[in-house]
Each structure stands twice: as structure tokens, then as C-alpha cells.
Amino acid sequence: MQQSIGYAQNAKNLHWPNFEKAFDDTTEEGKYSNLENLNRLRQALYGSALKVVQLLLMDDDNVPTVMERLNKDSDDPDLVYLELLNNLRKIRKE
Numbered sequence: 396m397q398q399s400i401g402y403a404q405n406a407k408n409l410h411w412p413n414f415e416k417a418f419d420d421t422t423e424e425g426k427y428s429n430l431e432n433l434n435r436l437r438q439a440l441y442g443s444a445l446k447v448v449q450l451l452l453m454d455d456d457n458v459p460t461v462m463e464r465l466n467k468d469s470d471d472p473d474l475v476y477l478e479l480l481n482n483l484r485k486i487r488k489e
Contacts, residue, residue: 411469414439415462429455436461444468 418439422432433455440448447468451457 411465415466418462429458432458433461 418432418435421427425431427435433452436448436458437452440452444465448461448464451461451464
């Protein structure tokens with residue numbers, strides 16, 4: 396039975412741990428192949444997350460590299476800080 400990851404990962408730095416866990420858990424539970432995971436990533440990623448790995452989404456052998464690249468890109472504490480700061484600014488405007 397095909398399961399959805401549940402949400403797209405765009406705000407890479409804040410949502411990456413949840414996205415990665417859901418992706419890994421559903422991959423294991425559903426016994427997804429790299430080809431199936433490639434299609435799931437194509438459907439789930441957008442915005443800046445997609446831009447980081449777009450060229451890698453041509454070949455299912457690249458799925459581990461895609462996940463590594465997204466993981467590496469989410470480790471920047473300055474980007475996490477800026478994203479949290481932007482979220483606070485949005486709340487202040489409301």
C-alpha cells in the first residue's frame with residue numbers, strides 16, 4: 396500500500412528532522428525502492444529544498460545523495476536562526 400510522506404519539505408531547516416524521519420520510516424515500512432522514493436521526493440520537495448537537489452532527481456541511484464545533500468543543507472545554524480527570526484516577524488505583523 397502506497398503511503399504519502401504527509402507534507403512537503405520547504406522550510407528545510409526547521410522541518411527537516413520530521414521530514415527525514417517520516418521518509419525513512421515509510422521507506423522501511425513500505426519497502427520502497429529507490430525508484431519509488433525518487434518519485435516520492437519529486438512530489439514532496441518544492442521551493443529552496445527542490446532547488447538544492449533538482450539535478451539529482453534524474454536518477455534513482457541518487458536518492459541517498461539527495462537525502463545526504465538535504466541533511467547537510469539543513470545543518471546550518473545561521474539559516475535556522477534566520478528562519479526562526481522571520482517566523483517571529485510574521486507573528487508580530489499579525
